[in-house]
Amino acid sequence: MKARLIVAGVLASMLFAAGPGLAQQPVAVNEWQVPFLNCLTGPIASIGAYLQWGAERAAADINQAGGIAGKPVKVTGIDTANDPQKGTVEMARIVKDGLVALGPVPEPVIMAAMPIAVENEMVSMTATTSYEYANKFFPWTVSWFPPISKRLPPVVEAWAKQFSDMKQVVQFIEPYGAWPGMAEAHVPGLKAAGVKVLSPIEVPSDAVTFGPLVVKALDQKPDGIIFACNAEKIAKIVKELKGRGWQKMNHLLVFNSGDDAALYTIGGEDINGVQVYNFINPGLDTPRWNAFKNAYMKDHNGMVPPSLSTHYYDALFMIKEAIEKTGVTGDPKKLKEERKKIADYCANVKDFQGLMFKWDMKDGVPTNKPLYIFEIESGKKKFVREVRPQ
Amino acid sequence: MPLPLYYFLTITAVNLLMSWALYLPYRMGHLHFIVVANMAISGYTAAFMVLSLQLPFWLALLAGFLLGALVGYIVALFIGDAPTFAVVIVGFTFIYITRTVIENTSAVGGTMGLFGLPNVGGSPAAHRWTILAILYGLVFLVGFLIHRFDRSQLGRAASAVFIDKDLTASLGIDIKKMGILLQTFSCTLAGGCGVLYGFIYKSFHLDYFTFHVIGILMTVIFVGGYTTLWGTVLAAPVLYGVPLLFPPEIASWRIVIYGALLILVLVLKPEGFITTRFVHTIGSYWSRKRRQPTLPNRRKENL
Amino acid sequence: MEVFIAQVINGLALGSIYVLLVTGFNLLLLVAMIIHFAYPQVVVFSMYIIWLVLGLTGNNLLLGALAGIASSILLNLISAPLFQKVMEKRAEVDINTTMVLSMGIGMIITDVLSHGFNKGHPIAFPETLAGGEAILRVGLISVLPGQVFSLVVGVVAVSSFFLLLYKTRPGRAFRAIAEDPNGARLVGIPLLRTGLESYALSGLLGGIIALLLSVLLGSASPGLGEQVAHKVLAVSIIAGLGNLVGGLVVGLFLGILEAIVQGYISGTWSNVIAFVVMLVIILAKPNGLFGLKL
Numbered sequence: 011m012k013a014r015l016i017v018a019g020v021l022a023s024m025l026f027a028a029g030p031g032l033a034q035q036p037v038a039v040n041e042w043q044v045p046f047l048n049c050l051t052g053p054i055a056s057i058g059a060y061l062q063w064g065a066e067r068a069a070a071d072i073n074q075a076g077g078i079a080g081k082p083v084k085v086t087g088i089d090t091a092n093d094p095q096k097g098t099v100e101m102a103r104i105v106k107d108g109l110v111a112l113g114p115v116p117e118p119v120i121m122a123a124m125p126i127a128v129e130n131e132m133v134s135m136t137a138t139t140s141y142e143y144a145n146k147f148f149p150w151t152v153s154w155f156p157p158i159s160k161r162l163p164p165v166v167e168a169w170a171k172q173f174s175d176m177k178q179v180v181q182f183i184e185p186y187g188a189w190p191g192m193a194e195a196h197v198p199g200l201k202a203a204g205v206k207v208l209s210p211i212e213v214p215s216d217a218v219t220f221g222p223l224v225v226k227a228l229d230q231k232p233d234g235i236i237f238a239c240n241a242e243k244i245a246k247i248v249k250e251l252k253g254r255g256w257q258k259m260n261h262l263l264v265f266n267s268g269d270d271a272a273l274y275t276i277g278g279e280d281i282n283g284v285q286v287y288n289f290i291n292p293g294l295d296t297p298r299w300n301a302f303k304n305a306y307m308k309d310h311n312g313m314v315p316p317s318l319s320t321h322y323y324d325a326l327f328m329i330k331e332a333i334e335k336t337g338v339t340g341d342p343k344k345l346k347e348e349r350k351k352i353a354d355y356c357a358n359v360k361d362f363q364g365l366m367f368k369w370d371m372k373d374g375v376p377t378n379k380p381l382y383i384f385e386i387e388s389g390k391k392k393f394v395r396e397v398r399p400q
Numbered sequence: 401m402p403l404p405l406y407y408f409l410t411i412t413a414v415n416l417l418m419s420w421a422l423y424l425p426y427r428m429g430h431l432h433f434i435v436v437a438n439m440a441i442s443g444y445t446a447a448f449m450v451l452s453l454q455l456p457f458w459l460a461l462l463a464g465f466l467l468g469a470l471v472g473y474i475v476a477l478f479i480g481d482a483p484t485f486a487v488v489i490v491g492f493t494f495i496y497i498t499r500t501v502i503e504n505t506s507a508v509g510g511t512m513g514l515f516g517l518p519n520v521g522g523s524p525a526a527h528r529w530t531i532l533a534i535l536y537g538l539v540f541l542v543g544f545l546i547h548r549f550d551r552s553q554l555g556r557a558a559s560a561v562f563i564d565k566d567l568t569a570s571l572g573i574d575i576k577k578m579g580i581l582l583q584t585f586s587c588t589l590a591g592g593c594g595v596l597y598g599f600i601y602k603s604f605h606l607d608y609f610t611f612h613v614i615g616i617l618m619t620v621i622f623v624g625g626y627t628t629l630w631g632t633v634l635a636a637p638v639l640y641g642v643p644l645l646f647p648p649e650i651a652s653w654r655i656v657i658y659g660a661l662l663i664l665v666l667v668l669k670p671e672g673f674i675t676t677r678f679v680h681t682i683g684s685y686w687s688r689k690r691r692q693p694t695l696p697n698r699r700k701e702n703l
Numbered sequence: 704m705e706v707f708i709a710q711v712i713n714g715l716a717l718g719s720i721y722v723l724l725v726t727g728f729n730l731l732l733l734v735a736m737i738i739h740f741a742y743p744q745v746v747v748f749s750m751y752i753i754w755l756v757l758g759l760t761g762n763n764l765l766l767g768a769l770a771g772i773a774s775s776i777l778l779n780l781i782s783a784p785l786f787q788k789v790m791e792k793r794a795e796v797d798i799n800t801t802m803v804l805s806m807g808i809g810m811i812i813t814d815v816l817s818h819g820f821n822k823g824h825p826i827a828f829p830e831t832l833a834g835g836e837a838i839l840r841v842g843l844i845s846v847l848p849g850q851v852f853s854l855v856v857g858v859v860a861v862s863s864f865f866l867l868l869y870k871t872r873p874g875r876a877f878r879a880i881a882e883d884p885n886g887a888r889l890v891g892i893p894l895l896r897t898g899l900e901s902y903a904l905s906g907l908l909g910g911i912i913a914l915l916l917s918v919l920l921g922s923a924s925p926g927l928g929e930q931v932a933h934k935v936l937a938v939s940i941i942a943g944l945g946n947l948v949g950g951l952v953v954g955l956f957l958g959i960l961e962a963i964v965q966g967y968i969s970g971t972w973s974n975v976i977a978f979v980v981m982l983v984i985i986l987a988k989p990n991g992l993f994g995l996k997l
Contacts, residue, residue, distance in 0.1 A: 051652045051814070053926050056823035089652050094601060094608055095411050099644055102403035118607035121513055125602045126403065129524050146515045185503040185511045185971050212970035216930040218720065218920060221713030222965040225843050229706050242825045242924060249921065253837060254845050276827045276922045310822075431799060478986055484799065485940040486985045492933050493978035500975045611933070615810060622803050652818070659810035666804045667788045 039340035042083040042333070044069075044326065045104050047113030047123065047134070052092035056271065057318065058115060060310075061138065062087045064319040065112055067305060068326035078330045079338075085326065090114055094122035105130035109340060110329055110352055112322055117143055117187045124151065131346060133353045135329070137321040140188040141375060149353045152374040154321055155289070156399065158188065158195040165287045165381040165397045166199030169263050170234065172394075176261060178206040180232040182223065182247055184213040184239030192265055193238040208232055213239045213247075224250040234261040241270035245277035252280050259283025260385060270316050274389045284386050285394065290317045290366050291382045293393045299366055314390060324364040332356055406528050408641060410600045413535035416636040417593045418613075419620040420542055421586040424549075426626055427558040428579060429484055429565070433491025433614055434475060437498040438468045438587045439594030440609040444508045446595040447517060447604050452507065457520045461534075461595050468591015472584040480579030499606055513605035520599060531599055538596075542589060546629045554578065619658050623665045625672025628679050635673070709843040710966040711959055716850040718958020720919065722857040723912045724935045725942070725950035726864065730908055731779075732945045733868055734877040734901035737786045738801045741809030742909070743935055744928030748812050749775040749913035751923065754826045762829050771917075772910025779906035780899065782808055787898070809928065816925035825924035828917045849918040856915055860908065861951045868947075877901040934977075941981045943991025953992065957981075 046065050049058040065085045073082045088104075090097035090113075097119035104111050105126055111134040114123045120136050124147040127134040136144050137154045144153035155161060170176050179200055183193040197207050208230045211223050224247060227235065235251070237244045244264055251262070264273065264286040273281065292303065292314055302323065306315040332338070332355040338348045357374045370377045380398045384391035418435065425432035442464035449460040475494070479487050503511050519527035549555045560568040561575055569575055598604045620639055625631025639661075643654045650657075665672060728742045739745070753771035760766045785808075789800050817823045839846040868874035876897050879887040888894055917923070938957055942949030957977060964973040984992060 050648075051655065051818065053817065055817050056821075059822055087648065089648060091652075091654065092607075093612075094605070095415075095640065096644070098407045098411070098601065099404050102407050105403065117513070118605040121515065121603040121605045122601040122608075130403075142512065187511055190511055214965070214970050214973055216974065217970070218927065218930060219713070219717045221716060221845075222710055222962040223970055225706060225709045225713060226966045228843055242922065246920075246922065253847065254843065255840065272825045272924075276825055278827060278830065426799075429799065431802075482986070483989045485944070486989050488802075489937055489940055489978070489982055489985050492937065493975075493982045496974045496978050500971055503971060611929070615806060618803055618806060653814070655814040656811050659807040659814070662807035662810070663785060663804060666800060666807070667785050670789060670800065 037079045037081050037339050038342070039081055042078050042081055042340065043086065043108070044083060044329065045086050045088050045100075045108060045111050046322065047090050047097060047100055047104070047111060047115065047119065048087050049092045049115050049119070050087055050089040054092060054116060057316075058089075060271075060306075060316060060319045061115060061322050063306070063309065064315075065322035065326055067302065068323040072326065072330055078333050081340075083326070083330070085112065088113075090119045090123075092116060092119065094118050097123040098126060101126045101134070104134075105132050107342065107345070108132060109338070109345065109348060111135070112137070112325055115139075120147075127151070131353075132349050133329075133356065135322070135325040135356075137325040138318050140192075142188050142191060144374070148374040149357050152356050152371055154325075154376065156376055156379065158192050159198075161379075161381060161399050162192060162195040163199030163202060164399045165383065166196045166236070166263070167202045168395060168397045169285060169287065169383055170200055170203035170205045173234065173258075173261060176203075176205055176233040178208050178230070178232055179234040179236060180208040180227045180230055181210045181236045182213050182227065182239055182244075183210050184215060184243065186215065186240070189238045189265075189267065192267070193236070196236055196238070196265075205234070213243055217243065220247045220250045223247070224254060227251075228254060228256075233258075234263065236263045236265065237268055238265045239268065241268045241273040242276055244268045245273050245275075245281060248277060248284060249280045260285050263287065266317060266381075270318075271313060274313075274386075277386075279388065281386050282388060285383055286386060286391065287381055287383050287397075288317045288391075289379060289381060290320055291384075291393060291396075292391055294366055296366075302365055320365045324362075327364070328356055328359065328362055331359070331362065401528070401532075406532065407600070408637075408644070410531055410535055410596075412637045412640050413532075413539050414593050414597050414600070415616065415620060415640055416632055417535070417538060417542060417589055419617050419624070419632040419636055420546060420629060421589040421593065422617050423621055423626060423629065423632060424546065424582045424586045425487070425579070426621065427550075427555070428561045428575070428582060430479075430487045430579065430583070431484060431491070432487055432583055432586055434472070434494045434583075435491075435586055435590035436609055436611075436613050437491070437494035438471055438590035439597060439613075440495075440498045440502065440606070441471060441594070442467045442591030443594030443598045443609075444502055444514070444604055447514045447598055448508050450517060451514060457518075457599070461592065464595035465588050465592040468594070469584055469588040471591070472587020473580065475587075476580040476583035480583060481576040482579075495609075495611065498609070502606055509604065511606065513603060514598075515603050517599055517602040517604075519602075527599075531596060535596055538589075538592065543629060543633070550629065554581075558582070615658075619662050622672055623661055625674035625678075627671050627676045628674055630679055631672045631674040633674075705842045705844060706966065709845070710962045712844060712846055712850070713966075714959030714962030715854055715955060716847075716919070716958070717962055718955035719850070719854040719857045720916065720931070721934060721938050721954035721957055722951050723853065723860065723915060724931060725938045725954050726857065726860050726947060727905060727908045727912055728935055728939050729945050729947050729950050730864055730868075730905045732939070733947075734881050734905060735783070735786060735898075736790060736801075736881045738805065738936070738944075739782075739786075740802045740805040740932060740936060741812065741928065742805070743932045744809040744812040745775060745778050746909050746913045746916065747923055747925075747928040748778060748816065749910050750917050750927075751816055751820050751826065753913060753917055754828060754923070755820070757829060757832070762831060764832060767832075768910070768914050771913045772907055775909035775913060776903050776906030779902045779909065783898065783902040809932065813925050813929060820925075823925065825922055827922045832918055832921075849915075853915045853919050856911070857954075858951065860911075861947050864908075865947050873897075873900070877904075937978065937981050941984050941991055943993040943995050945995060946991060946993045949991060949993030 069083050069085045088100050097114050101123035114120050128147050128150045133150055136151045141153040141155050141157045144151050181193050200207050211227045260283050262284045266288040269286045269288050332352040336351040336355050359371045361368050369379045380396050382396050383394040385394050421435045446460035446464045449455040479490050521527050521530045557573045620632050620635045624635025724743050731737045731739045749771040752774040753767045756770035757767040837845045837847050876892045880897050938953050942953035961973045961977050964976045
């Protein structure tokens with residue numbers, strides 16, 4: 011009897027010494043299913059495609075490293091076709107048994123479908139929308155961006171202060187979602203830099219030519235221009251500006267939502283010198299980012315990953331961390347309580363190691379994410395400076 | 401009730417009611433696309449009343465119907481007997497006007513949209529049952545009214561206008577008055593639908609009311625059948641529900657399937673799947689079945 | 704004054720896009736009695752084919768142009784029997800049925816483009832096709848070669864088709880089979896051959912328009928056709944269905960109106976103002992400013 015106790019004690023010590031890696035949390039699933047409500051068809055299917063790519067890449071990386079609590083994870087793309095009618099039914103299906111979800115994308119579907127996630131107290135990571143949308147559904151989603159009133163003025167101020175000859179700036183604004191709000195948030199930054207803000211140029215959503223708008227802008231004699239419209243329109247406007255003699259390309263600033271593949275495809279060499287602000291730094295040199303970047307370029311004919319492509323990659327890793335650190339088991343009987351655990355963890359996660367950098371969340375808002383300013387050169391972004399909002 | 405079923409039923413009801421809103425003026429040959437603008441106008445107004453003015457939902461719903469009626473009536477005074485082309489342009493114009501006004505009005509959320517509409521009836525379950533009850537109450541009421549209209553002198557007059565407007569006018573039918581009646585009713589219905597649509601989602605966003613909606617409604621009417629209300633009753637749930645059951649690889653081609661179905665039906669069955677003749681055939685069959693159940697026994701007696 | 708002139712030139716450039724599309728739209732109306740609501744989508748599809756062939760052939764402009772024209776003709780010939788089947792019982796243009804049918808075609812084209820080409824991303828045409836320095840630049844006034852070319856081709860197309868349809872025998876044959884197929888058959892016009900020729904002709908114009916738009920816009924996206932379809936229909940209705948000259952005038956007028964509104968009032972209200980003006984016109988003159996030509 012005494013010998014058996016000694017052996018048991020030695021075994022227990024060995025287990026304890028081996029640490030959590032060996033004594034893994036008990037898990038009630040064979041595979042973690044994470045549905046992703048995404049726009050795989052419709053007008054922004056091209057964006058949905060690379061968001062999906064990012065999420066599936068994360069799943070592959072997680073599985074290669076042993077999965078989540080020892081079990082593999084599978085991301086299933088569910089097409090909402092940018093249609094609230096479809097998005098709501100799909101979300102209604104997911105909330106029945108789902109532990110956690112990614113998406114929805116984009117804003118009209120978020121608005122229609124997220125109330126269902128909120129009512130059923132399930133986290134659905136809307137990792138590509140602005141704080142102003144995500145905040146409405148907290149704590150059942152977290153925001154990937156700080157409020158625009160906090161994050162944008164410093165970066166615009168930093169941009170404007172680069173150029174001592176910049177006295178007045180005009181903005182091109184497209185009336186979509188949070189973009190007018192973002193343009194408004196640029197204004198304090200410009201004023202802080204001592205720059206006069208001229209009358210904005212409203213860009214109709216269905217504009218096909220931009221001559222009239224560019225003439226209107228140039229008539230105000232701006233020294234700089236900021237773009238808050240979609241990437242394709244920005245590229246065409248820049249071409250039009252160049253065609254009318256605009257030369258100071260670095261006096262043109264593209265907002266982060268305009269930093270998309272279409273800007274480079276259509277802009278070509280005409281956007282060389284244009285500056286852009288964004289949350290990711292493609293010039294980062296880390297093994298993890300390099301692996302992601304190279305894989306993306308291989309699958310996309312050499313195209314550099316757009317900024318949003320990293321968001322659902324990080325979102326899935328955050329979910330992994332939440333599951334492992336809170337001991338979530340995936341047991342259907344504990345669904346409600348485990349969903350809450352994930353929500354609470356993500357809302358206030360500390361030192362989350364994203365693909366590019368670490369950040370904290372406080373009440374669902376990232377507190378220390380940097381912004382970067384780049385200058386475009388032959389389709390690539392050259393680092394100019396980093397801006398950390400206070 | 402399972403949530404997916406709730407959303408399927410409610411959205412189907414809205415699609416059905418909106419298809420009827422398009423069906424009625426189309427009985428005279430008018431493609432009255434202004435109904436989409438009506439949805440937005442009444443919906444946003446009702447949301448503003450509830451969120452900003454703290455007025456009860458029922459008042460907002462009533463206001464939505466009345467506003468739809470008012471807009472429809474005023475516009476119909478000008479286009480009640482206008483050519484189809486003019487009615488189409490009016491529809492497009494109102495959709496553009498509505499979208500632009502909403503985009504530029506911060507009181508209704510502007511481009512961001514309106515969030516956080518409250519539950520009707522207090523709890524989420526009560527809200528769902530209330531919305532469902534209102535919608536299906538409307539379906540039955542409006543369906544009954546349209547059924548009566550189709551069988552009435554007015555309905556026959558509308559059919560005559562569809563076939564030959566000039567001849568109908570020469571027979572003494574006041575086309576303008578009929579146009580005003582149908583367009584006003586259609587806009588009233590659309591206004592109420594707009595309010596209910598937003599309360600299903602508990603939010604409003606401009607992209608709920610785009611030209612894309614016209615495509616869906618046209619598909620429902622023309623595939624289902626535009627000569628009788630039963631066509632849309634069949635097409636609305638099928639066209640919305642069946643793609644939800646597709647596997648992802650096929651579901652991603654949903655729009656192509658809709659387009660192909662629309663073309664096939666127009667080419668092979670231009671009046672749609674359910675036609676007036678089909679309805680009469682079914683009706684006659686049931687009448688015959690009810691009238692002559694004992695024929696075999698009578699033959700035995702005679703022998 | 705400089706700004707005003709610049710905006711008028713911008714308006715003419717935008718208007719020339721509408722003129723080109725409306726001319727093709729009106730041509731189909733005249734030769735086949737079809738309201739092809741998705742005609743802009745057909746043109747955009749041809750733009751994609753041009754882009755594809757340019758990419759495969761190392762920017763061979765001739766092959767690209769031929770491919771664009773061929774694809775437009777092919778699409779027209781494929782859709783011809785569908786429209787004819789729908790129209791066979793009617794002697795006059797039926798906006799409802801043909802519009803709905805063409806909406807179905809448009810839905811398919813737009814979705815195929817967003818699925819199957821360039822992963823749904825917008826496409827850009829090579830600089831050699833789309834570029835070119837301004838031939839005139841004075842302050843804010845700028846005139847590009849593509850703009851002049853499009854406007855000239857638009858005017859030439861309208862004039863040529865007007866002459867073809869109203870002053871030549873084949874043109875009269877096209878109109879005859881559209882307006883009264885039985886009557887046309889009675890006078891010995893070969894229906895099938897003439898019908899196919901008329902569709903091929905509008906396809907040819909569609910291909911040319913695709914090439915011109917590639918030069919003028921420099922890029923295309925799956926939704927481009929839908930963006931302009933409402934305006935093309937509106938311009939045609941306001942001018943008078945089938946009225947080629949009317950389409951030219953109203954198309955240019957709409958372009959200038961939009962440019963002036965965007966330049967002096969507001970970009971987002973330009974559509975509203977343009978459509979309200981068109982609405983007022985159509986209510987005052989239901990058959991269009993210049994009358995129907997059907």
